[in-house]
Amino acid sequence: MKKLHFGIIGAGGIADRRTLPGMLLANNAEITAVMEIAPELAEKLRQKYGAKRAYTDAAALLDDPEIEAVYIASPVVFHAAQAKAAADRGKHILIEKPVAMTAAEGEDVVNYCESKGVKIAAGFMMRFGSHIMAMKQAVAEGRIGQVVSGYTQFTAFVPPASGNWRLDKKKSGGGALMDMGVHCIDLLEYVTGTRITHVASFDETVTFDYDVEDSSTALLRMENGAQCVVQTNFNIPDEAALWRFELFGTKGRLLGDNVIGQIDGGTLNALYMTADTGYDAAQDHAVAKGESIEGHFGNMYTREIESFADSVLSGKPLLVPASDAVHVQKVIELCYRSSEEKKIFTV
Numbered sequence: 001m002k003k004l005h006f007g008i009i010g011a012g013g014i015a016d017r018r019t020l021p022g023m024l025l026a027n028n029a030e031i032t033a034v035m036e037i038a039p040e041l042a043e044k045l046r047q048k049y050g051a052k053r054a055y056t057d058a059a060a061l062l063d064d065p066e067i068e069a070v071y072i073a074s075p076v077v078f079h080a081a082q083a084k085a086a087a088d089r090g091k092h093i094l095i096e097k098p099v100a101m102t103a104a105e106g107e108d109v110v111n112y113c114e115s116k117g118v119k120i121a122a123g124f125m126m127r128f129g130s131h132i133m134a135m136k137q138a139v140a141e142g143r144i145g146q147v148v149s150g151y152t153q154f155t156a157f158v159p160p161a162s163g164n165w166r167l168d169k170k171k172s173g174g175g176a177l178m179d180m181g182v183h184c185i186d187l188l189e190y191v192t193g194t195r196i197t198h199v200a201s202f203d204e205t206v207t208f209d210y211d212v213e214d215s216s217t218a219l220l221r222m223e224n225g226a227q228c229v230v231q232t233n234f235n236i237p238d239e240a241a242l243w244r245f246e247l248f249g250t251k252g253r254l255l256g257d258n259v260i261g262q263i264d265g266g267t268l269n270a271l272y273m274t275a276d277t278g279y280d281a282a283q284d285h286a287v288a289k290g291e292s293i294e295g296h297f298g299n300m301y302t303r304e305i306e307s308f309a310d311s312v313l314s315g316k317p318l319l320v321p322a323s324d325a326v327h328v329q330k331v332i333e334l335c336y337r338s339s340e341e342k343k344i345f346t347v
Contacts, residue, residue: 004309005032007067007091009058009082010074011045012036014096018262019071019123020049022301028309035061058082062089069094069312073123075165076101076172083109087116092312094305096123097182098329099322101173106326113322121308121318122325124186128303130295131259131268135247136191138254143272145251147192150228152184153244154260158234160208167210175212176232177203177332183260184230185220185328187245194222195327200344201335207235218335253290264300268293 006023008015011034023029033053036042046054055061058078062070062085069092072082080100086093093113099106099122113120126132139147155176158167165171166179189195198221203213214234221227243266245256251273258266271290304320311318334345 001028002313003028003030004092004312005030005066005068007033007035007061007064007070008045008051009035009061009070009072010078011049012041013073015071015073016045016048019073019125019301019305020045022299023071023305024049025299025302026305026309028313029305032066033061033064059085062086062091067091069309072096077165077170080105080109083120084112087113087118087120090116090118092118092308093120093322094123094308095120095322097325098173098178098332099325103326103329103333106322106329110322110326119308119312119318120322121311121320122322123304124183124190124320124325125262125300125304126183126187126260127190127320128300128307129259129264130297131256131266131293132187132191132245134268134293134295135245135254135256135259136193138270138272139192139247139249143251143270144247144249144253145273147194147222147224147226147247147249149248150188150192150222150226151231151244151246152188152229152260153231153242154180154184155231155233155236155241155243156180157237157241158208158214160210167212169211172212174332174336175203175205175210175216176214176234177201177216177218177230177335178212179232179234181216181218181230181232181335182325182328182332184232184245185218185331186324187260188220188222188228188230189328190324191245191247192222192224192226194224194226196220196331196347197223198344198346199331199334199338201338203336203339216335220331255290262300264297265295268295 035055042054201218255269
């Protein structure tokens with residue numbers, strides 16, 4: 001099988017923890033070169049992943065004629081310039097979210113890549129989770145009827161730390177909502193198959209003293225009228241955290257526990273109602289237990305890489321186009337405006 005030759009820009013961090021191990025398992029991808037600023041780290045990562053070459057400069061990696069595509073996992077502030085430089089050299093791009101510092105800049109990047117004839121996809125790997133895919137199928141089949149309510153909670157404990165670019169708004173673009181809520185917003189739209197029309201949000205730094213929010217609660221109205229909540233935090237200890245994704249409809253519910261995150265797992269409880277029920281004035285019903293849905297777990301990052309590589313090698317449409325990430329960033333920017341101006345905004 002033909003393999004897509006990857007160069008990795010920003011091979012430390014999430015790339016080293018998750019994406020590159022997943023890439024090693026992909027049957028249609030190969031790590032050809034890695035790039036990190038520190039020479040020692042670059043060489044260490046080259047050896048770890050069996051890459052042919054290590055670079056300390058992104059431009060040098062992009063000039064490598066063997067590389068056909070790049071995975072960009074550098075700090076967000078560098079994304080736009082690196083993506084355009086890759087497009088100038090005809091390299092296809094898988095880029096971590098957000099695509100750029102602003103939605104407008106991200107849209108410019110996407111348009112630029114399209115003008116150069118290269119594909120650009122976003123790193124929304126959670127779309128490839130086993131239970132996420134099962135939830136999407138159940139909604140599409142009408143198993144829970146009309147979706148009327150949704151709730152997601154995704155958190156991490158991120159105390160102040162020197163050198164953590166995610167806590168510097170000039171480098172990251174935002175805090176808990178931008179870093180973690182971006183996935184929740186994408187999944188709400190992806191699983192329900194509907195877009196967000198209105199947003200209202202509270203985004204505050206409640207616990208720590210950095211300049212990005214450590215607490216966020218966003219209220220979202222979907223185009224079908226469903227009302228959804230996205231809660232993200234940088235100030236809840238991991239031991240106390242519950243990562244939840246729940247959908248309620250006119251004919252049932254889907255309760256996902258730990259189905260979001262960097263590991264494909266968790267549990268999914270589904271309740272599908274087969275008979276219509278009338279109004280119960282007593283309101284003393286016992287909550288139905290529902291049924292546990294079996295998960296077919298694997299590596300989300302491997303599925304993500306294989307999907308992207310298949311699109312490049314075979315010319316298929318991208319399953320996660322970067323334009324989707326730009327749209328989500330527009331939603332997040334309106335959430336920040338809502339928090340600052342205490343207004344509801346139309347997307």
